[in-house]
Amino acid sequence: MSLYQVHANRLINEGNLDASLSYFKKLDSVGKLHHDPFSQFVAKLSIGEIHYRKKDYAESKIAFEAAQPFIKEFPEGVDRILSASEYSFFYYLNGKFEIYIKELEENNVKLDNLLKSSKLEATERNYILLSKATVDVFLARGYLMNEAFDKAESVLADARRILDEHFPDKGFLTDIQQELVQGELYFFKKDFKTAIPYFQKIVNLEDANFKEFQYMAKVFLAISYYQLKDYDQSLKFAEDAVRQKIQVADYIDFEMEALRYAYLSSKELGDMDKAQQYSAIFLEQDEALNDTKRSNFVNSIINNLEVGKLKDDLQEKTKVNSNLRYVLLGLALLIIFLTVYVIYQRRTHRENKKRIEEYMKKLEQEKTEPRKEILLEDKPAKSTKSTESSEPADSSEPAEPMEPDEESIRLLEKLRLFEEGELFTDPKMSFSYLASHLETNTITLSKLINTYKEMNFNDYINGLRIRYIIEKIKNEPKFEQYKISYLAEVSGFSSHSIFSKAFKKSTGFTPSQFLDYLKEDR
Numbered sequence: 001m002s003l004y005q006v007h008a009n010r011l012i013n014e015g016n017l018d019a020s021l022s023y024f025k026k027l028d029s030v031g032k033l034h035h036d037p038f039s040q041f042v043a044k045l046s047i048g049e050i051h052y053r054k055k056d057y058a059e060s061k062i063a064f065e066a067a068q069p070f071i072k073e074f075p076e077g078v079d080r081i082l083s084a085s086e087y088s089f090f091y092y093l094n095g096k097f098e099i100y101i102k103e104l105e106e107n108n109v110k111l112d113n114l115l116k117s118s119k120l121e122a123t124e125r126n127y128i129l130l131s132k133a134t135v136d137v138f139l140a141r142g143y144l145m146n147e148a149f150d151k152a153e154s155v156l157a158d159a160r161r162i163l164d165e166h167f168p169d170k171g172f173l174t175d176i177q178q179e180l181v182q183g184e185l186y187f188f189k190k191d192f193k194t195a196i197p198y199f200q201k202i203v204n205l206e207d208a209n210f211k212e213f214q215y216m217a218k219v220f221l222a223i224s225y226y227q228l229k230d231y232d233q234s235l236k237f238a239e240d241a242v243r244q245k246i247q248v249a250d251y252i253d254f255e256m257e258a259l260r261y262a263y264l265s266s267k268e269l270g271d272m273d274k275a276q277q278y279s280a281i282f283l284e285q286d287e288a289l290n291d292t293k294r295s296n297f298v299n300s301i302i303n304n305l306e307v308g309k310l311k312d313d314l315q316e317k318t319k320v321n322s323n324l325r326y327v328l329l330g331l332a333l334l335i336i337f338l339t340v341y342v343i344y345q346r347r348t349h350r351e352n353k354k355r356i357e358e359y360m361k362k363l364e365q366e367k368t369e370p371r372k373e374i375l376l377e378d379k380p381a382k383s384t385k386s387t388e389s390s391e392p393a394d395s396s397e398p399a400e401p402m403e404p405d406e407e408s409i410r411l412l413e414k415l416r417l418f419e420e421g422e423l424f425t426d427p428k429m430s431f432s433y434l435a436s437h438l439e440t441n442t443i444t445l446s447k448l449i450n451t452y453k454e455m456n457f458n459d460y461i462n463g464l465r466i467r468y469i470i471e472k473i474k475n476e477p478k479f480e481q482y483k484i485s486y487l488a489e490v491s492g493f494s495s496h497s498i499f500s501k502a503f504k505k506s507t508g509f510t511p512s513q514f515l516d517y518l519k520e521d522r
Contacts, residue, residue, distance in 0.1 A: 004030070005042060012050070013211050015246060021050045041070035041083060052093055053247040064090040078114060078128050081107045085135050092142060095251055095446070101142040108135050108155075126166060133162040134174045140181050144188050145251065147447075152185050176202065180213055183220060192224040199224070203237075215246040219254045222261040226268075235265035235274075242278070252443065256285060256432055260441070282432075355508050356517045360474075363467070404452070411448055414438045424464045425492035431457045462502040465491040470507075473518060480518055484511050 008023035024046045031039030048063035068087055074080040088103040111132040115125070136159035143152035159178050167175070183198030202210070202217035222238035225231070241258035248254050259282040266274035404412060415438065423429065423437070434457075435445045446457065453460050469491040473479040479487065488499030503511045 005046075008046065012053075013209065017050050017054055017247065021047060024050065037070045037073040038079075041067050041074075044070070045086060048090065049249040052249045055247075060093075061090075078111065078131050081110050081114075082131050082134075085138060089138070092145070093249065093251055095145075097142050097145045101139065101146065104135055104139040104142060108132065108139060111135060129162050129166050130172070130174060133159040133178070136162075137174060137177045137181050140185070144181070144184055145443075147188070149185065149189055152181075156182055156185060176205070176210055176213055180217060183217070187220055187224060190227070192227050196221060196224050211244075212246050212248060215241055215244050216248060216250070216254055218244070219258050219261075222258065222265070226261050226265055229268075231265045231268040234261055235269065238262035238265055253432075256282065257441070259285065260432075260436070352509050352513045353517055353520075356514060359507050359509075363470070407444075408448060408452075411438055411440055411444070412452060415448070419464060422468070424461055425468060425490070427489075427492050427494055429461060429492060434461075459505075461492075463506050465493065466503055466506040470514070473515070480515055487511065 004023045004027035008020040008027070011017075011020035011023065024043045027039055028043035028047070031037070031043060044063050044067035048060045048067065051057075051060035051063060064087070071080060071083045071087060074083055085104055085107045088100050088107075091097070091100040091103065111128060114120075114128050115132070120128070136155040140152040140156045140159070143149070143155070156178060159174070160182075163172070163175050163178060179198055180202050183195045183202070186192070186195035186198070199217040199221045203214050203221065205214060218237045218241040222234050222236075222241060225234035225237065238258050238261040241254070242262055245255060245258075259278055263275050263278035263282060266272075266278060418424065418434070418437070431442055431445070435442045438445065440448075449455065449457055449460050455463070469479075469487055472490070473487070482490075484500065485496040488494075488496050491499065493499035493502065500511055503509075503514075507514070
């Protein structure tokens, strides 16, 4: 490990992400200078994680993708397998758990095959064993996020066996990670009493190198104690986490969860001053995140320089050469262009009209036909116990929507009421805000929308807003006269451009095309 990497990791632990980023960029430059693919891979992967911690998701993606090509430059064997496993963390961070699991399962098989060799020296065998234990722990987290608890328990037991048999002295990073994920296993199975000792063990560590794991354990303890109605302990650990505030590279937003449970515990204890304080910070953080991370592709500047040059050239030629032949040729080309343009416009208009008519028919059918998602009154709920103990579906078979448990039924009903209201038109509506409104957390809400709505949160909210404004325009003719920027504002979008993009994505046509169609139809 280079000095750049040592200093950079120390700075991450101290929360100085900008300085750490600078060191990893230097490591990348040195690696490039000396043709060292390993240093470049480590640097780019670390830069991706730091940008993710800073919530610069676009920059994070660029850095991760830049790291991938270096994997092929490593020799066949454990180093290439480990590098591929580390890169797959990118899929975990972005919620692509199926891909993450598949990659790690394949890498685990490769490590097993390496261990079958009889020619391995003791040191090399131990290195492969420790690598396998590490991949097992990574894989367990993927299984947990996919609620495949039996598989997570199996690979965690395998990791623990390797560590106990071959590395009994403890203190390895993998050993600490295994303890934390073991606690997460019981946490996600809602066995909070069993989970607490594992998290507490992490919190009690005296090694300063494990601050990030301690921070995560404190957040899990705050949530666990809250679920057990021990609000004093919940508030204690939530406030510790809020004060410590480490920006973690993880699919779970630990910073927001710490604030959420500091607020909830304060509220339960009747300390309304604290509750108001933490609520205000939570909402401020949530609003700032949504304001700064919105995707806006309209800011790219179109360079018209070449168009201007062409226009000047044509004018100059007209002044210099007034030959009738060129004028007639120009007119002929113009007539051909206009003819083609008119034909194209008519064909496009017919196609747009057809698409809009099909879309409107689809909307009418959805009003009269049963809803596609699970009908709550017709589907019996599975017990929590049976849900957790059931075997995960074979990944080779087509996925079918799972039957909802009691908690899912409750949340789906609340989601239905939310869809029938107009709260989604609030421009400040966010993922965290909706989770709080439904009295759940972002992880549960994300899985609910992905499973039963078959889309992500942004598409879900935008779809509701688009349907809302279409109904307004269709049923209230005065809306046809309003500017598109006003329609965007009424339906909850922050700008004309974002509204138009979402409208096109949801319907297949633009707001202007839809308004023209309605005017023509009337």
